[in-house]
Amino acid sequence: MDTHLAARRLSVAVNSPLAKMFANGLLFNISWLVIVVSESAAVAVAQVLLHLTLHFYFLGRGFPELRLVAVIALGGYVLDQILFYTGVFTSAGQASAVPLWMHCLWPVFATTLCHAFAGFAARPLIAAVVGGVSAALSYIAGVRLTAVAFGDPLLSPLLIGLLWAVMFPALLRLGRAWVPDD
Numbered sequence: 001m002d003t004h005l006a007a008r009r010l011s012v013a014v015n016s017p018l019a020k021m022f023a024n025g026l027l028f029n030i031s032w033l034v035i036v037v038s039e040s041a042a043v044a045v046a047q048v049l050l051h052l053t054l055h056f057y058f059l060g061r062g063f064p065e066l067r068l069v070a071v072i073a074l075g076g077y078v079l080d081q082i083l084f085y086t087g088v089f090t091s092a093g094q095a096s097a098v099p100l101w102m103h104c105l106w107p108v109f110a111t112t113l114c115h116a117f118a119g120f121a122a123r124p125l126i127a128a129v130v131g132g133v134s135a136a137l138s139y140i141a142g143v144r145l146t147a148v149a150f151g152d153p154l155l156s157p158l159l160i161g162l163l164w165a166v167m168f169p170a171l172l173r174l175g176r177a178w179v180p181d182d
Contacts, residue, residue, distance in 0.1 A: 017182075020059055024115035027051060031108045035101055036142050044101035048108060055111045064179045069110040072171065076106030087151035088159055102148065113175035121172040131168025136161035 031051040035044045056066070080098040083089050091099065120127035136157045143150055150156035 021116050021118075024055070024059055024112055027054060028108055028112050028116060032105060032138075035104050035108065036145050039099070039101050039146050041100035041104075044104035048104045051108050051111065059111075059115055061114060061179050061182065065111075065114055068113065068175055068178050069107050072110035072113075072174075073103075073107040076109070077103050080106075083160075088156045090149050090151050091147060093149070099148065102142075110171075113171055114179045117168075117172060118175070120169070121176045124169040124173075127169040127172055128165040132161040132165030135164030135168070 031047050034047045038044060080102060084096055084098055120130060139160045140157055
């Protein structure tokens with residue numbers, strides 16, 4: 001096979017929307033796992049920087065998406081702080097400040113809204129169900145892997161699920177409004 005033809009086929013495959021969506025989802029899952037399992041502020045910050053560098057180099061949509069990521073990261077920090085303050089989450093049995101490593105999950109998540117999860121933007125009811133169930137399961141997994149705990153083992157995940165059932169479609173809509181398609 002001609003090497004030029006092989007390179008062209010690879011280029012088309014890597015630049016396909018499906019390949020980009022898969023790459024974005026894979027990068028998100030790797031970053032989530034590294035951040036959560038490490039529970040280290042230094043590792044989490046390094047992973048976020050690596051994630052954002054790779055994301056914006058290969059997939060990013062410039063300043064509009066960077067603005068979206070920044071706004072969601074800030075809003076996520078405030079939300080998590082409220083959830084810790086109200087006792088939905090605890091650390092060492094006490095309401096406390098959000099650990100920096102946990103805050104680092106927000107910018108990583110925000111990079112999926114216009115890519116891996118973009119298909120849900122036109123389907124708000126499905127997005128609500130997927131957001132609520134997936135978030136609850138993600139937080140349950142995170143709690144089992146870290147020193148962060150639920151204030152109430154039944155009500156906290158339920159509240160997280162309900163919160164994300166509303167938030168996920170809204171964040172997808174925000175991403176669609178702020179960030180133009182490729």
